[in-house]
Amino acid sequence: MTVAQRLxxxxxxxxxxxxxxxxxxxxxxxxxxxxxxxxxGAGVGGLSAAALLAARGYGVTVVDPLxxxxxxxxxxxxxxxxxxxxxxxxxxxxxxxxxxKDCGGTFADDVDLRPCLPFYRVRFDDxxxxxxxxxxxxxxxxxxRIDPVHGVAGYRGFMxxxxxxxxxxxxxxxxxxxxxxxxxxxxLLGLVRLGGYRSVHSVVARHFRHEKLRTLFSFHPLxxxxxxxxxxxxxxxxxxxxxxxxxxxxxxxxxxxxxGIANLVRRNGGRIRLGExxxxxxTEGRRATGVRLxxxxxxxxxxxxxxxxxxxxxxxxxxxxxxxxxxxGKIGRGDYSMGLFVWYFGTxxxxxxxxxxxxxxxxxxxxxxxxIFHRRRLAADFSLYLHRPSAVDPAVAPAGCDSFYVLSPVxxxxxxxxxxxxxxxxxxxxxRRLEETVLPDLGRHIVSSRIxxxxxxxxxxxxxxxxxxxxxxxxxxxxxxxxxxxxEELDNLYLCGAGTHPGAGLPGVxxxxxxxxxxxxxxxxxxxxxGQARGGxx
Numbered sequence: 308m309t310v311a312q313r314l315x316x317x318x319x320x321x322x323x324x325x326x327x328x329x330x331x332x333x334x335x336x337x338x339x340x341x342x343x344x345x346x347x348g349a350g351v352g353g354l355s356a357a358a359l360l361a362a363r364g365y366g367v368t369v370v371d372p373l374x375x376x377x378x379x380x381x382x383x384x385x386x387x388x389x390x391x392x393x394x395x396x397x398x399x400x401x402x403x404x405x406x407x408k409d410c411g412g413t414f415a416d417d418v419d420l421r422p423c424l425p426f427y428r429v430r431f432d433d434x435x436x437x438x439x440x441x442x443x444x445x446x447x448x449x450x451x452r453i454d455p456v457h458g459v460a461g462y463r464g465f466m467x468x469x470x471x472x473x474x475x476x477x478x479x480x481x482x483x484x485x486x487x488x489x490x491x492x493x494x495l496l497g498l499v500r501l502g503g504y505r506s507v508h509s510v511v512a513r514h515f516r517h518e519k520l521r522t523l524f525s526f527h528p529l530x531x532x533x534x535x536x537x538x539x540x541x542x543x544x545x546x547x548x549x550x551x552x553x554x555x556x557x558x559x560x561x562x563x564x565x566x567g568i569a570n571l572v573r574r575n576g577g578r579i580r581l582g583e584x585x586x587x588x589x590t591e592g593r594r595a596t597g598v599r600l601x602x603x604x605x606x607x608x609x610x611x612x613x614x615x616x617x618x619x620x621x622x623x624x625x626x627x628x629x630x631x632x633x634x635x636g637k638i639g640r641g642d643y644s645m646g647l648f649v650w651y652f653g654t655x656x657x658x659x660x661x662x663x664x665x666x667x668x669x670x671x672x673x674x675x676x677x678x679i680f681h682r683r684r685l686a687a688d689f690s691l692y693l694h695r696p697s698a699v700d701p702a703v704a705p706a707g708c709d710s711f712y713v714l715s716p717v718x719x720x721x722x723x724x725x726x727x728x729x730x731x732x733x734x735x736x737x738x739r740r741l742e743e744t745v746l747p748d749l750g751r752h753i754v755s756s757r758i759x760x761x762x763x764x765x766x767x768x769x770x771x772x773x774x775x776x777x778x779x780x781x782x783x784x785x786x787x788x789x790x791x792x793x794x795e796e797l798d799n800l801y802l803c804g805a806g807t808h809p810g811a812g813l814p815g816v817x818x819x820x821x822x823x824x825x826x827x828x829x830x831x832x833x834x835x836x837x838g839q840a841r842g843g844x845x
Contacts, residue, residue, distance in 0.1 A: 532776025
C-alpha cells in the first residue's frame with residue numbers, strides 16, 4: 308500500500324465549516340465533551356498533527372513560544388521586507404493538498420503554490436553554471452556539457468537507482484511508524500538490498516566520474532541536515548522526488564503555508580497559544596497527563612504531542628522522569644546535524660540575473676564537510692544557498708528592491724566557534740563572496756539586514772546544540788533507531804517533527820504528523836475508555 312492509499316484519516320462530521328481563505332477566531336476553552344490534545348510547538352509538524360487531530364474530533368491546544376505560528380517556517384518582517392526564516396523549498400505538494408482535504412479545506416483556496424523552473428541554478432567555484440531541473444532532456448544536455456563521454460549514462464543510471472529507492476523508502480516507509488524491531492528489520496532488509504548501508508556520495512560516485520557531477524547530485528542531504536558522505540543512501544530518493552513532483556514556492560513565502568495550516572487548526576475548533584513556553588510535561592506514573600507552562604499554568608490533556616526537538620522533549624521537558632531509552636547519556640552521545648548561519652538582507656536595487664534558488668559552491672567539498680561535521684571548526688571557505696523570492700513574488704520586498712536570504716552550513720554548538728564575536732565577521736566574508744560571484748556592488752545596496760547563528764537556533768527555536776535539523780540522518784539514526792512517533796517512555800505521549808521518524812524536510816515532518824494522527828486512539832473510544840476507568844474507580 309502506498310502513501311497515497313493510506314492518507315484519509317479525518318471524519319468530516321467533526322469539521323467546523325469556515326469559508327475558505329478566512330481566518331477563524333480562536334475558540335474558547337476546549338469542549339469537555341471532546342478528548343483534549345496538547346501539542347507542544349507550532350512548527351509545520353506540530354500544526355499538521357493538530358489540524359488532523361482536530362478534524363478527527365479532538366479538542367486541540369497548540370502552545371508555542373514564538374510570536375507567530377510556523378516554528379522554523381515563520382517569517383521575519385522588517386523595513387518592508389518579508390524573509391522566510393527557514394525552509395524555502397517545497398516538494399511533494401500533493402501531501403499538503405491531502406492534508407487540506409482531510410481537514411475540510413481546499414489547498415488552492417488558502418495557498419498559492421508556484422513551480423520553480425529550473426529548480427536551482429548551481430554555480431561551481433570556477434564560475435561555470437548548471438541549471439538543475441526535472442526535465443530529463445534538459446538535464447542530460449547540462450550533464451553532457453560537464454562530462455560529454457560518461458555523464459549522460461551516469462545520470463540515467465543514478466535516476467533509475469533514485470527511483471527504486473524512492474518507491475521503497477518514501478512510498479512504502481515514510482508514513483509508517485517504526486516501533487517494532489521486527490517490522491524495522493523486514494523493512495530495512497529491502498533497503499539493504501538497495502544499498503542503504505552506503506552513503507549518498509558513494510552511490511552517486513558509482514554513477515558519475517566527474518567531481519562536479521558527484522558534488523551536484525550528492526548535496527541534497529545538506530537540505531535536511533545530513534553529511535552526503537555519511538547520510539544513508541535512502542536520501543538519494545530526493546532526486547526522484549523532485550523530478551516527479553517538482554520544486555515549488557508558496558506566494559508570500561513558506562510562512563504562508565504554515566499560516567494556512569494554522570488556520571486549518573482553528574477552523575476545526577483548535578486553539579493556538581503563542582508567546583507561551585512549555586516548561587514540563589506532566590506525568591502520572593508512565594502516563595503523560597498535560598503540560599505546565601513557564602507561567603505556572605497547567606493544561607491537562609488526554610494526549611500530549613511534542614513537536615519539539617526530541618532531545619529537548621526528553622532531556623528538558625521530561626528531565627524529572629526516569630527514562631529507559633532516551634537517557635541524558637544517550638541524548639548526549641547522538642550525532643547531530645550541522646548548524647546554520649543565515650543572513651537575511653534586503654537591497655535597494657534588483658538583481659534580475661539571479662534566479663530564485665541558487666547554490667554557490669566553494670573551492671572544497673569533502674574537506675569543508677569534514678570541517679563542519681567532524682572537526683567542528685569554522686572554515687575559511689564556504690558553500691552557500693542563496694534564496695531570492697522577490698524574483699517571482701513582489702509582495703516580499705518594496706518596489707524596486709530585492710529580498711534575499713543566504714544560508715551557510717556551519718558546525719553546531721558542539722564546535723568552538725565564538726558567534727558573539729565572529730558573527731559579523733563571518734557575515735562580511737559572505738557579503739564579499741556574494742559580491743565576487745553573483746551580487747556585484749552588494750555592500751552599497753543593503754538597506755535591511757539581520758542574522759541567525761546556531762545560538763539563535765538553540766535559544767529561540769530550542770534546538771539541542773543549536774543543530775538546525777536535530778539528529779543527523781545516518782543509517783543507525785533512522786527509522787527504529789530514531790525517536791519513535793509514539794514515545795517509548797510514556798503512554799499518551801507522541802512525537803512529530805524533524806527529530807523523529809521519518810526525518811527533516813517539509814515532506815518528512817508532514818509524514819510524521821500523519822503517523823501521529825494514525826497512532827492516537829479514536830477520540831470516541833478514548834472518551835469511553837476514560838469513562839469506564841472513572842466508573843471503576845468509583
